[in-house]
Amino acid sequence: xxxxxxxxxxxxxxxxxxxxxxxxxxxxxxxxxxxxxxxxxxxxxxxxxxxxxxxxxxxxxxxxxxxxxxxxxxxxxxxxxxxxxxxxxxxxxxxxxxxxxxxxxxxxxxxxxxxxxxxxxxxxxxxxxxxxxxxxxxxxxxxxxxxxxxxxxxxxxxxxxxxxxxxxxxxxxxxxxxxxxxxxxxxxxxxxxxxxxxxxxxxxxxxxxxxxxxxxxxxxxxxxxxxxxxxxxxxxxxxxxxxxxxxxxxxxxxxxxxxxxxxxxxxxxxxxxxxxxxxxxxxxxxxxxxxxxxxxxxxxxxxxxxxxxxxxxxxxxxxxxxxxxxxxxxxxxxxxx
Amino acid sequence: xxxxxxxxxxxxxxxxxxxxxxxxxxxxxxxxxxxxxxxxxxxxxxxxxxxxxxxxxxxxxxxxxxxxxxxxxxxxxxxxxxxxxxxxxxxxxxxxxxxxxxxxxxxxxxxxxxxxxxxxxxxxxxxxxxxxxxxxxxxxxxxxxxxxxxxxxxxxxxxxxxxxxxxxxxxxxxxxxxxxxxxxxxxxxxxxxxxxxxxxxxxxxxxxxxxxxxxxxxxxxxxxxxxxxxxxxxxxxxxxxxxxxxxxxxxxxxxxxxxxxxxxxxxxxxxxxxxxxxxxxxxxxxxxxxxxxxxxxxxxxxxxxxxxxxxxxxxxxxxxxxxxxxxxxx
Numbered sequence: 065x066x067x068x069x070x071x072x073x074x075x076x077x078x079x080x081x082x083x084x085x086x087x088x089x090x091x092x093x094x095x096x097x098x099x100x101x102x103x104x105x106x107x108x109x110x111x112x113x114x115x116x117x118x119x120x121x122x123x124x125x126x127x128x129x130x131x132x133x134x135x136x137x138x139x140x141x142x143x144x145x146x147x148x149x150x151x152x153x154x155x156x157x158x159x160x161x162x163x164x165x166x167x168x169x170x171x172x173x174x175x176x177x178x179x180x181x182x183x184x185x186x187x188x189x190x191x192x193x194x195x196x197x198x199x200x201x202x203x204x205x206x207x208x209x210x211x212x213x214x215x216x217x218x219x220x221x222x223x224x225x226x227x228x229x230x231x232x233x234x235x236x237x238x239x240x241x242x243x244x245x246x247x248x249x250x251x252x253x254x255x256x257x258x259x260x261x262x263x264x265x266x267x268x269x270x271x272x273x274x275x276x277x278x279x280x281x282x283x284x285x286x287x288x289x290x291x292x293x294x295x296x297x298x299x300x301x302x303x304x305x306x307x308x309x310x311x312x313x314x315x316x317x318x319x320x321x322x323x324x325x326x327x328x329x330x331x332x333x334x335x336x337x338x339x340x341x342x343x344x345x346x347x348x349x350x351x352x353x354x355x356x357x358x359x360x361x362x363x364x365x366x367x368x369x370x371x372x373x374x375x376x377x378x379x380x381x382x383x384x385x386x387x388x389x390x391x392x393x394x395x396x397x398x399x400x401x
Numbered sequence: 402x403x404x405x406x407x408x409x410x411x412x413x414x415x416x417x418x419x420x421x422x423x424x425x426x427x428x429x430x431x432x433x434x435x436x437x438x439x440x441x442x443x444x445x446x447x448x449x450x451x452x453x454x455x456x457x458x459x460x461x462x463x464x465x466x467x468x469x470x471x472x473x474x475x476x477x478x479x480x481x482x483x484x485x486x487x488x489x490x491x492x493x494x495x496x497x498x499x500x501x502x503x504x505x506x507x508x509x510x511x512x513x514x515x516x517x518x519x520x521x522x523x524x525x526x527x528x529x530x531x532x533x534x535x536x537x538x539x540x541x542x543x544x545x546x547x548x549x550x551x552x553x554x555x556x557x558x559x560x561x562x563x564x565x566x567x568x569x570x571x572x573x574x575x576x577x578x579x580x581x582x583x584x585x586x587x588x589x590x591x592x593x594x595x596x597x598x599x600x601x602x603x604x605x606x607x608x609x610x611x612x613x614x615x616x617x618x619x620x621x622x623x624x625x626x627x628x629x630x631x632x633x634x635x636x637x638x639x640x641x642x643x644x645x646x647x648x649x650x651x652x653x654x655x656x657x658x659x660x661x662x663x664x665x666x667x668x669x670x671x672x673x674x675x676x677x678x679x680x681x682x683x684x685x686x687x688x689x690x691x692x693x694x695x696x697x698x699x700x701x702x703x704x705x706x707x708x709x710x711x712x713x714x715x716x717x718x719x720x721x722x723x724x725x726x727x728x729x730x731x
Binding site for chain 1: 458459460461462463464465466506507508525526527553554555556557558572573574575591592593606607608622623624625638639640641657659669670672694695696697699700
């Protein structure tokens with residue numbers, strides 16, 4: 065009888081001990097997410113207000129849904145005031161975008177972690193080498209280390225050619241949630257969410273024969289640059305993973321208001337001397353129709369001139385249209401993109 | 402015994418000093434390369450909101466920031482963008498007394514001053530505009546940043562006020578002229594890199610993913626590469642901090658170096674800025690090292706190169722803001 069009592073007692077003791085020994089705070093892994101899904105959620109917050117101690121906004125897919133008021137913040141947080149029902153501070157934004165600890169609708173106000181948690185603990189994330197950072201990881205700073213006092217966290221998107229970082233962040237009271245290229249000091253450490261699924265890792269699309277930005281297209285959206293001057297000006301092109309720019313061939317200068325021989329000057333080399341004489345000798349009835357009208361009505365002259373130059377901000381197929389003839393005022397911009 | 406130990410210690414110290422001296426003597430750089438004199442501190446500000454102070458925001462669950470930008474005019478006047486205190490601080494040449502210009506917002510991130518005294522302020526994230534102000538803080542005009550060549554304000558990485566107008570750099574790759582020489586809007590013009598020789602050339606740079614930097618000088622009209630050089634800085638390169646040419650055509654490049662550090666290593670990592678002065682073929686003609694690197698308090702602009710080749714650096718410390726002037730030996 066006594067033995068019978070002793071066995072259950074030992075089992076109970078062992079169970080109790082095992083419960084005590086189990087990592088009571090070990091959380092279940094967060095739901096799986098891809099890096100693309102994280103960036104999608106980050107994009108959807110841009111434009112909403114900064115709201116200290118909160119995290120929630122409305123979205124329509126990857127876009128913000130401003131049918132919910134973006135809210136506004138004024139003052140210097142934490143002694144700041146907020147109006148509206150949506151917005152986030154930096155840690156509220158990061159937790160929502162990472163969907164930790166559990167999946168939650170973005171519009172539900174929730175703020176489960178602070179920068180102290182992100183910087184000083186590894187709950188649903190782990191610290192990684194900053195050199196290994198990838199899109200949808202985060203950079204976190206805590207003033208004074210751990211536990212420290214105050215801090216900041218940003219969602220990393222990509223690095224630029226100089227080593228600056230493209231980030232999504234709930235930046236501060238006056239800024240709200242923004243997407244920007246910024247410097248990040250060495251005091252920030254990199255962390256990675258747990259339970260990430262594989263996906264393409266987008267980076268800046270460059271002319272290299274690869275689909276860098278993961279949009280399914282190779283070498284698309286490449287910025288072109290101009291080379292050559294005058295009529296020889298051409299735009300660079302990307303072909304076979306190589307970007308080249310070849311200026312056009314110069315031709316003899318003629319009197320047409322254009323730099324035909326591509327030496328940087330319009331109608332130079334005496335190109336207009338003979339033409340000027342010809343014009344002086346012409347009578348209105350001998351001129352082309354438009355010029356005849358202009359000779360009769362000076363206002364029409366302006367209209368013809370505008371028709372030639374076009375509006376300053378006109379675009380043709382995405383190429384910036386510049387003034388062709390010397391315009392008065394303005395900057396006489398010569399290059400196009 | 403103690404005397405013996407002292408002798409050994411002194412011997413080791415002397416040997417170490419000799420090695421350091423030898424290293425310093427050998428570290429003369431390429432032939433013709435000049436060093437910069439120890440920096441002159443031309444301005445020092447404590448943290449705060451009073452006169453002679455600059456504001457810093459610690460970032461309690463938001464971005465920690467310090468004064469975002471500065472400029473030193475050829476006259477010696479200094480302007481500090483003290484946006485945390487919603488003002489620009491202006492210092493007369495050689496004076497420690499400042500006057501202040503209220504700017505009405507703490508979201509400006511860069512400033513420049515035109516020859517007529519107009520203050521040009523960049524707010525790339527909230528108003529997404531360039532704002533022109535007079536010295537009384539009255540807004541004269543504002544011009545949207547986003548448009549042809551600039552898809553979003555957050556892509557702007559620098560602002561340059563030049564003789565031919567106002568240029569905004571995008572993603573450290575290209576620059577877009579948005580205002581003409583009279584600071585009026587103009588058809589937008591795009592160029593690669595940063596200007597050199599009054600705009601007849603441009604200089605571009607990018608990290609090469611092997612820990613180095615590739616730099617190129619391009620002829621602006623033709624786009625032809627006139628010089629190219631690779632700087633193998635090893636695994637220490639953290640980022641390119643600044644590139645700007647002076648009036649003589651010398652290119653000044655500042656590289657933020659960061660020693661790799663073992664996990665959980667005690668103390669902060671060893672950081673510095675390596676500044677190089679480069680000639681027309683990108684050959685090194687001078688260099689210096691600054692121990693001041695960016696801190697957690699964000700700043701949009703750390704360096705400025707004067708026409709005469711002086712390099713200015715705005716550095717933050719726990720004590721405040723220091724503006725340093727580095728001059729190369731003639």
